[in-house]
Amino acid sequence: MSGDCILSVDRLSMRFGGIVAVNDLTFSAERRKITALIGPNGAGKTTVFNCITGFYKPSGGSLKLTHGDGREIQLERLNDFRISKQARVARTFQNIRLFPGMTALENLMVAQHNALMRASGLTFLGLIGAPSWRAAEKRAIDLSKLWLERIGLLARADDAAGNLPYGDQRRLEIARAMCTEPALLCLDEPAAGLNARESAALSELLLAIRADHGASILLIEHDMSVVMEISDQVVVMDYGVKIAEGTPRQIRDDPKVIAAYLGADEDEAIAVMESGT
Amino acid sequence: MAGVTAAPASRSSAASYAPGAAFIFKKALISALVALVLFSLMIGVRTDAGPDGQLTYWTRFGDLAAMVATVFGGSIVVELLRQWWGPVGTVRIVPPSVQSGLAVARRAIAPLLLVFTFLVPVIFYNERYILDLGILVLTYVMLGWGLNVVVGLAGLLDLGYVAFYAVGAYSYALLATNFGFSFWICLPLAGILAAFCGVLLGFPVLRLRGDYLAIVTLAFGEIIRLVIINWQSLTGGPNGVTGIPRPTLFGIPLTPGDDGLAAMLGIEFSTTHRIVFLFYLILALALLTNWVTIRLRRLPIGRAWEALREDEVACRALGINTTTTKLTAFATGAMFGGLAGAFFATRQGFISPESFTFHESALVLAIVVLGGMGSQLGVALAALVMIGGFELFRGLEQFRMLVFGLAMVLLMIWRPRGLIGHRAPTVFLHHNQAISSDLVKEGHG
Numbered sequence: 001m002s003g004d005c006i007l008s009v010d011r012l013s014m015r016f017g018g019i020v021a022v023n024d025l026t027f028s029a030e031r032r033k034i035t036a037l038i039g040p041n042g043a044g045k046t047t048v049f050n051c052i053t054g055f056y057k058p059s060g061g062s063l064k065l066t067h068g069d070g071r072e073i074q075l076e077r078l079n080d081f082r083i084s085k086q087a088r089v090a091r092t093f094q095n096i097r098l099f100p101g102m103t104a105l106e107n108l109m110v111a112q113h114n115a116l117m118r119a120s121g122l123t124f125l126g127l128i129g130a131p132s133w134r135a136a137e138k139r140a141i142d143l144s145k146l147w148l149e150r151i152g153l154l155a156r157a158d159d160a161a162g163n164l165p166y167g168d169q170r171r172l173e174i175a176r177a178m179c180t181e182p183a184l185l186c187l188d189e190p191a192a193g194l195n196a197r198e199s200a201a202l203s204e205l206l207l208a209i210r211a212d213h214g215a216s217i218l219l220i221e222h223d224m225s226v227v228m229e230i231s232d233q234v235v236v237m238d239y240g241v242k243i244a245e246g247t248p249r250q251i252r253d254d255p256k257v258i259a260a261y262l263g264a265d266e267d268e269a270i271a272v273m274e275s276g277t
Numbered sequence: 278m279a280g281v282t283a284a285p286a287s288r289s290s291a292a293s294y295a296p297g298a299a300f301i302f303k304k305a306l307i308s309a310l311v312a313l314v315l316f317s318l319m320i321g322v323r324t325d326a327g328p329d330g331q332l333t334y335w336t337r338f339g340d341l342a343a344m345v346a347t348v349f350g351g352s353i354v355v356e357l358l359r360q361w362w363g364p365v366g367t368v369r370i371v372p373p374s375v376q377s378g379l380a381v382a383r384r385a386i387a388p389l390l391l392v393f394t395f396l397v398p399v400i401f402y403n404e405r406y407i408l409d410l411g412i413l414v415l416t417y418v419m420l421g422w423g424l425n426v427v428v429g430l431a432g433l434l435d436l437g438y439v440a441f442y443a444v445g446a447y448s449y450a451l452l453a454t455n456f457g458f459s460f461w462i463c464l465p466l467a468g469i470l471a472a473f474c475g476v477l478l479g480f481p482v483l484r485l486r487g488d489y490l491a492i493v494t495l496a497f498g499e500i501i502r503l504v505i506i507n508w509q510s511l512t513g514g515p516n517g518v519t520g521i522p523r524p525t526l527f528g529i530p531l532t533p534g535d536d537g538l539a540a541m542l543g544i545e546f547s548t549t550h551r552i553v554f555l556f557y558l559i560l561a562l563a564l565l566t567n568w569v570t571i572r573l574r575r576l577p578i579g580r581a582w583e584a585l586r587e588d589e590v591a592c593r594a595l596g597i598n599t600t601t602t603k604l605t606a607f608a609t610g611a612m613f614g615g616l617a618g619a620f621f622a623t624r625q626g627f628i629s630p631e632s633f634t635f636h637e638s639a640l641v642l643a644i645v646v647l648g649g650m651g652s653q654l655g656v657a658l659a660a661l662v663m664i665g666g667f668e669l670f671r672g673l674e675q676f677r678m679l680v681f682g683l684a685m686v687l688l689m690i691w692r693p694r695g696l697i698g699h700r701a702p703t704v705f706l707h708h709n710q711a712i713s714s715d716l717v718k719e720g721h722g
Contacts, residue, residue, distance in 0.1 A: 053594060084596030091594050099587035101717030102580075103702045109577075110584040113597045116577035123605075126576040127569070141704065157706040162716035180595055 005066060006031040006184055006216045007052070012061035014047050014240075021047040023240040025061070029184070029233070031068070034210055034217045036227045038251075039237035040260055045220045046094060048237070049188055051076070052218070053091045054083035065089065067183055068214075085114050090182035092173045094189045094220075100162025104153055104172055107161050108144035111179035116140055147175040151205065167198040171205065178209060185215050191223040199223055203230045228252065236260065297360065305352035312348035316341055359691070387654050394560060398553040408552045412559055412624065414664045416617055419563040421644040421656040423613030426570055428642065429651035430579065431606035432586030432720015434491045437478070437498025438641050441471040441611040443505060443633035445618025450518040450628055451511070460524040464619050471615020472608040474501075479607035483600055498638055505630045517629025523551065524558060524623045555624050562620055566613045567653055573609070575703045582606050583651075583703075586720035647688065649695025650719065658696050 007029040014022040022044045029035040037045050050056040052063055052075060063075035065087050073087045083089050099107050109116070119136030120126030126133045148154045151171040156164060161172060170190060177185055190206070191199045203226050209215050221227045227234065227248065234251040236244040238260040244251055251257055255270045262268075321341040327333040394415075401407040420442065427435045448467040452458045458466075478497045482490050505512045512518065523531065529538045531551045539546035573579040581602045584592050592599055622628050644663050648655030666684070670677045692698060698714035 055590075055593075081593045081596050081598050084594060085598075093591070093594070097588050097591040097594070099584050099591065101587055101700055101712055102583060103705065103712065105704060105706055106580060106583075106702055109704060110580050110592075110597070111595050113577050113581055113584075113595060120576050120578075123573070123576055123578045127572055141706075145706065154706075158702060158708055158710055160712040160716045163713075176595070 004031045005029065007218065008064045008066075009048070009052075010062045010064065012048065012051060012063065013059045014044070014051055014056060015059045021240055022051070022058075025237070025240070025242055027235045027242060027245060029216060029218050031216050032210060032214055033232040034206065034219065034230050035233045035235065036231035036248075037218065037220045037235050037237065038222070038224075038227055039243075040263075043237040043260075044240040045237055046188060047240075049091065049186055049218075049220060052083075053089055053186055054079050054081075065184065084180055084182070088181065088183040089186060090177035090180045090184070091186040092170075092177050092188055092190060094192065096166075096169050096173055098161040098169055098173055098176070100160065102161060103158050104148060104161055104164065105141070105144050105157040107172060107176050108147055108179045109140060111176045112140045112143065114180075143179060147179060150208070151175045167194050167201075170194065170198075171202070174205065174209075178213065178215070182215060185209070185217045187217065187219040187221075189220055189222060191221055191226045194223075196225075199226055202226065206230055301353055301356045301360075304356055305349050308352040309345050309349040312345050313341075316344050320344055386658075390654075390657065398556050402549065402553070405549070405552065408549075408556055410665065410668055412552070412556050414660055415556070415559040415563050416621060417641065417644060417664050418657050418660040419559065419566050419617045419620075420614060420641045421648065421660050422563065422566045422570060422653060423610050423617065424641050424645050425610075425648075425651065425653070425656050426573070426582070426613070427606050427610035428645050428720075429656075430570075430574065430586065431582040431603065432650075432718065433603065433606060434487070434494070434720070435607075435610070436491050436495040436635075436638055436642065437501075438494075438610070438614055439633045439635070439638040440478070440498040440501035441474055441614030442618040442621065442637065443501050443630075444471045444474045444611075445615030446622040446628050446633070447505060447512060447518070447618075448615065449619035449622045450521045453522045453623075454518060454520060459528070460522065460619070460623055461527065464616060467619035468612045468615045471618065472612040474615075475607040475609075475611025476604050478611075479604040483603055495635070495638075498633075498635060502630050502633050505633070512630075515630060517627060517631075518622075519627050521622050521626050521628065523626065524554070526554065555620075559617075559620055559624075562616055566616075569609075569613075570653065578602070578605060580703060587718045643685070647685070647695055649692075649697035649699075649714070651700055651717070652695065652697035655695050655697030662696075 005028040009025060009027050012022055012025045013020070025044075025048065027035075037048065039045055047056065051058045054075065057079065058076050061076070065073045065075055067073070067088075075083060075087055075089070078087055084091075099110060102110070116136060117123075119140075120133045121130070126137075145154065145157070148157050151168075151174070153164070153168055153172060153175075156168070161169065164172060170193075174185075174187065174190060177187075187206075191202055194202060206217060206219075207230055210217060219227075219231075231248055234244075234246060234248055235242060236251060236254070236257050243256050243260055244254045246254070259268070321336060321338060322334055323337055324332055324334040394411075397411050398408060401411075420438070423441075424435065424438045427433050427438070445467040448470045449460070449463040452463045452466060453460070478494065482493050485493055506514055508514070525531070526538055529541065530536065531538050531554055533539065533546040537546065539550060570579075574583070581592065581597050582605075584595075584597065585599060585602055585606075589599055592602070621632070625632075640663065644659045645656055647663065648657070648659030667677070667681055670680050673680055688696075694714035694717075699711035700714065700717045701711055702709065
């Protein structure tokens, strides 16, 4: 486990008033691997995500991100947009948050804001139409095109994002997150609301992202077919604490996990499993 | 083969006309029926006091029939208009040829309007009233375009825009009267000072949204006005600033003297020269505003403004610094307001706090909303309608406000997202298609 960790979460706690949403959570995500965070509804998965991506400030614990060059960043000290800009952590949302009134292409262009801002000389070079800016803009469009092609939306590049079918919107949001060129990609229920065929396409996309772009992926997912198929490591949470961790195969057979999902005692779960086999 | 495939297509398109026509006819019939019931007593029967004080009445069925026929016809016309210019996705019963003709006309509006504006001083050279009105309209076009950056693009509701207008006007007035700076030095200074005020306003309102943002910006506008009124030693208080220098053509004054422009060109002096000069000056300033805004929209900062309007949380997740994005929007909008203010001061030659009341902010905001938030052409048309139209109703005297208000209400019912409700994408791969206003967010402040 102590191998090449990109993210180590150490004793993370998050309290909202008297409610403990995440309690003393410790796990790590390996580089270029897909780590899944699963658990019943209300287990605190999205809260963990919000802590990692800077939307919440953790009540306690540390979140350490280690880049490929050995640079270490304490995520809990960064806030807001800096997580994406400096630590290069990108995320998607449980309820899709695209820019609905902008085209698919524009959505991907907005994602390259920081790189383009630099290229446009903080707007001034861009305003006079400097050649260096034009070249940078062309590169940005090419990158967007590449991603649109990967998610199969090249033909609909000029359609408003809000007009796209649900499954396409999910994929576009992932592409948009990838356009920020992240080291760690956090996906909050990317398969929610997708049919079986779309889920399979999503799994393929995520595996391709890991293989071709060297991105590490942390994902929350309820669709077990996706989780079991693509994850290298699974962390199971219930009531804000980690109850299990391991490979998909280990998790599938863990009585604690089954008990948590069935809402039953561990002994009962074991009994159910034994009667089944 | 071609004939076989073409036939079902034409039949299906003919079939899609039919329910539209029936629907319109039915709607018109219902409107006429309602009109008949209402007007039969209001118009059909007229009562009056007779010569001995008794009640007399007579019928006016001819007028009644005319009214009902008007409602019927008008209903059909309104419905047809709605089908023509209605939002994307409505059943269109207009033949494609007419539609493409309309599309061409729509594309031609902006260039035609621009050419016409350039020619206004030539056509109406001897009509001082029209030239003055033109200058006024162009001032509001510029203010509208400036506020459009804040409200239309960034989606931040600003009710105190007049504050920046005032800052620009007073910057020029005070710098010119106290230090004798020329207009062309003061103009950028006025813009910079107004932009600075924009940032100053921006900081406290960064965390506010919607109604709360609107109230604080409203208060900011009032604060600037009250400061101007009460800081008598600097601004002259309610008496304002008088004797503001007129603009020069890069140092050449437009006066009857020997060093004036008329004498240098060897033509007879006329006061109209100055008016024409002012007209082209504000036109140039407005076009500069337009050009910069169009350029900015295609730059990352402009896209970030629009993204901020669409979804602020997503912006933050993409590493966009929402603080600087908001501040630059406020500063850019304020800068254009300041430039317009400097022009206002030099045109009037006299400014006082009375020119910078909330009414002005409301008017400029109304222009932006009426034009279609974010649309440059829409804002220009709206300024023309609001300022020019208001003058048009001058003959109605005390009913002017009433008629004008009614016209605005009707316009907002007909086009709730403004005259030009579509959003044009800033970049495209295959084809440049407008985005329906239904999808574009208004921003949450």
